[in-house]
Amino acid sequence: MEYTYLGKTGLRISRMGFGGIPIQKIDAEGTRTLMHKLAEEGVNYIDTARGYTVSEEYLGYGLEGIRDQFVIATKSMSRTKDAMAADIQISLNNLRTDHIDLYQVHNPSMDQLEQVIGKGGALEALEEAKASGKIGHIGLTAHSTAVFEKALELDWVETIMFPYNIVENQGEELIRKCAEKGIGFIDMKPLAGGAIEDGRLALRYVCSNPDVTVTIPGMAEIAELEENIAACSDQTPLTLEEKEKMDEVRRQLGTNFCRRCNYCAPCSVGIGIPNVFLMEGYLLRYNLEEWARARYEKLPVKASACIGCGKCETRCPYHLPIRQMLKKAAQEFGE
Template sequence: MNKRKLGKTGLYVSEIGLGGIPIQRTTQEEVNKIIDELINQGINFIDTARGYTCSEAYLGEALVGKRDKFVLCTKSMARTYDMMKKDIDISLSNLKTDYIDIYQLHNVKTEEEYFQVMSLNGAYKALLEAKASGKIGYIGITSHSLDFLEKIIDNNPFATIQFPYNIIETKAESLFQKAIRKDVGVIVMKPLAGGAIENGKIALKYIINADFISVAIPGMASVLEVKQNATVISGDFTDDEKMYIKEIRETLDKDFCRRCGYCMPCPQGIDIPSCFVFEGYFDRYGLVDWAKERYGNMKHFASACVNCQACIKKCPYGLDIPRKLKRVVRIFGK
């Protein structure tokens, strides 16, 4: 497995790493085998999150005695100093380590949130302290908002950024190029568009063909998936592969939510992109209980949609959002 430099961290990471979301639907025994297979295949990058229920703990147990083989990353949605300080210690305990290579601010959506994080009592202060005391090595940030990351990229203090990129979500290319020029590592989430692209081999090849990414992190929940992903190599596309990419783009273009948030706000208060994210966790990731729980915590459900169509006009992809929300209602029952 080829290695690439992860920005200013100076760490060399495999082009393909483990995304930790689907670890939640597997078992400790399987995760132990996954970790061994990652080592066999030369994959040395793991990304998980405080929010992925048992993912940190399963990985931590499986990494006992093998921690030094990996660049280990996790992340927290904490926005305040106290909450982030607490979360860093929980992550260290779950991961059974005294050192996390990269700790990321998870899913910062807006400048307002960013100002909160960077304020005197914000989460960033706790990350700086953890770095100074040797609990973490570097600080990263993840987001689904291209607008937000473009606003901060010129003067950002982060070692890495994490953002979606795949065959049908290519808008971040100039952001990534800028990041690489600034020696900021680029971690690609959603390389299979949250499971919407079924041919993982072509999807990953598309990403590692780009020289402006550091590592792509497909979710992997079995040894077989690790083996399949590890066979991917960069290179020219065959005619069949080009045809597949064209078909995928045509099929998903008018149906796939890119989580950009341009359709917001909805007058009914519905968090439209989150509805589709939880729908994907439910049926493409198979994380049924987790998706139900997170959907259930939303303030307004898809069933509140009154089909005013205001969102459709704002969606750059012209998605029929009210129709798609009906499917969300069918899945979650509200």
């Protein structure tokens, strides 16, 4: 495992970390098994969030007895001082620890960022928690390049998390600036939220960029962990064949695709929007028509149930035309 320092935090971390979203679909014992395997393999960076339902709790259970072998990062969408202080304490309790190495402001809009740094904003709670030793460092996550660019100007921001993968390189110049300024860059969505089928190819691309401090693929199984470690540990230059495959992925996906972040939820009529688009991807891109149609059929609410209210589109950080995309998916599946 290759190690590096997380920008000016001084934290020594593995170049590949652990993304804590998928463990919501397993259980606490499965998480414990994964955590011990991480320790064995030398993966020491863990990412989770207050918003990932049971993720913090499962990780707290799974890390008992081995917590000191890991750098733990979590985040909160709270924007006010009181709400952020409450979330920090909940995170400490869930993670069963007396300190969290990195606490991040989770995906603020430009207006929300102003609230965070203003009087009575979340930054006050973060700085107080840092002074008291409850948290070690402060970072920020974003899906917007405007927020990313603004974060680079804020002296309290020690790390920035942003999507970067084969089909999303809109932040590449800003990622380079992170390296110049000593800000740790944490790469989320290395597989574009699961849209990129070839995980090894996706991780090879991300790790070929020396400005990426750490990438955090989500994992829920030992097999996924082993495959990801193999990909991130391969430091040989990208081959012509790999680059051609990457070009093909770009042609297939373009930019108008769902990253499965689920920020669009809840749907007014209960459509599992990311699941619809996931099945559509299997149907159209991966030659798995029978498999995709069978699983789509089991979805409790189909794409055709969309009432066109548009609430999902106001929440989507990628500004996708979700209503139009749902209509197209309904046509593809015939319901």
